[in-house]
Amino acid sequence: MTEPLRAVIADDQALVRTGFRMILTANGIDVAAEAANGDEAVAAVRRTRPDVVLMDIRMPQMDGLEATRRILTGGDEDTRVLILTTYDLDHYVYAALTAGASGFLLKDVSPEHLVAAVRLVRSGDALLAPTITRRLVERFARRDNVKPTLHRDLSALTPRELDVLRLLATGLSNAELAGQLSLSVATVKTHVASILSKLGLRDRVQAVVVAYETGLASPGGTG
Numbered sequence: 226m227t228e229p230l231r232a233v234i235a236d237d238q239a240l241v242r243t244g245f246r247m248i249l250t251a252n253g254i255d256v257a258a259e260a261a262n263g264d265e266a267v268a269a270v271r272r273t274r275p276d277v278v279l280m281d282i283r284m285p286q287m288d289g290l291e292a293t294r295r296i297l298t299g300g301d302e303d304t305r306v307l308i309l310t311t312y313d314l315d316h317y318v319y320a321a322l323t324a325g326a327s328g329f330l331l332k333d334v335s336p337e338h339l340v341a342a343v344r345l346v347r348s349g350d351a352l353l354a355p356t357i358t359r360r361l362v363e364r365f366a367r368r369d370n371v372k373p374t375l376h377r378d379l380s381a382l383t384p385r386e387l388d389v390l391r392l393l394a395t396g397l398s399n400a401e402l403a404g405q406l407s408l409s410v411a412t413v414k415t416h417v418a419s420i421l422s423k424l425g426l427r428d429r430v431q432a433v434v435v436a437y438e439t440g441l442a443s444p445g446g447t448g
Contacts, residue, residue, distance in 0.1 A: 230347055232257065238281075266292045278296065305346040
């Protein structure tokens with residue numbers, strides 16, 4: 226029997242934490258700890274080694290972005306961070322993704338989608354809501370003054386892998402990628418895994434960032 230997925234909930238509002246805990250535990254996900262600020266979140270992760278952290282952005286003492294950076298650069302690279310916020314703003318999106326978050330959802334997400342997102346990022350995939358992907362694209366449409374943070378040399382990728390990465394940047398799922406390229410879903414997964422390995426990336430979210438930072442993909446087009 227496999228061990229239950231373990232999560233830490235970081236949010237400065239007790240009612241929000243309680244709501245998330247009820248949703249997760251009702252769906253077989255163990256909540257290992259709660260945190261009311263970034264400092265507590267980092268300490269909770271070090272103490273409990275969870276699979277996934279549900280991380281609010283705006284918290285006192287240390288915000289969720291800095292907490293995410295510290296968690297993912299402090300020996301807890303296997304922990305996945307799922308950002309939850311009420312603020313649908315592009316600069317938070319960009320900051321969260323470059324901090325290493327594997328997903329970004331608004332707090333009005335349905336309980337079913339929240340649980341699915343937690344399971345998805347734990348499996349090694351990454352999640353961006355369509356509205357979030359759109360804002361990421363808009364961010365790079367104004368990227369003249371944005372310093373690349375994940376810039377990678379794409380020369381190691383095959384032509385097919387470049388095609389996959391270019392389409393991946395538009396927010397397509399593996400099934401949608403397979404349909405676009407007339408490939409099986411299994412083949413697409415293999416290509417995505419190869420892209421991440423060759424570029425030294427954590428997940429699909431970082432691959433999206435690289436696609437725009439290198440100019441392979443561009444807002445309103447395919448780069």
